[in-house]
Amino acid sequence: MKQILETFQLFKRFGRTVVLEGLNMSVPEGSIYGLLGPNGAGKSTTLQILMNIHQPTSGRAELFGRDSRSILPRDFTQIGYVSENQEMPEWMTVESFMAYL
Numbered sequence: 001m002k003q004i005l006e007t008f009q010l011f012k013r014f015g016r017t018v019v020l021e022g023l024n025m026s027v028p029e030g031s032i033y034g035l036l037g038p039n040g041a042g043k044s045t046t047l048q049i050l051m052n053i054h055q056p057t058s059g060r061a062e063l064f065g066r067d068s069r070s071i072l073p074r075d076f077t078q079i080g081y082v083s084e085n086q087e088m089p090e091w092m093t094v095e096s097f098m099a100y101l
Contacts, residue, residue, distance in 0.1 A: 004029040005050060010059035012045050019045045051081060
């Protein structure tokens with residue numbers, strides 16, 4: 001089965017703080033996965049590395065079969081990502097927000 005997302009010994013540090021330590025993960029195409037864990041467990045950081053928002057300290061991540069550091073603009077049409085701090089403008093109705101999305 002084709003893997004749509006994979007990480008290989010993924011490490012991430014912010015200064016002296018280790019956020020990810022040797023993460024190996026594989027998600028087959030067509031499946032649905034959730035990342036669960038307490039605050040600070042590295043869930044958001046993992047997704048941000050996959051989307052090339054952050055670079056790994058070591059190891060690598062692949063998305064759609066290529067290094068996540070070289071994902072293409074067209075790849076983003078296949079990705080749904082909502083960061084943790086999303087706020088809808090107070091003036092916007094739900095209907096206009098959905099139309100915007």
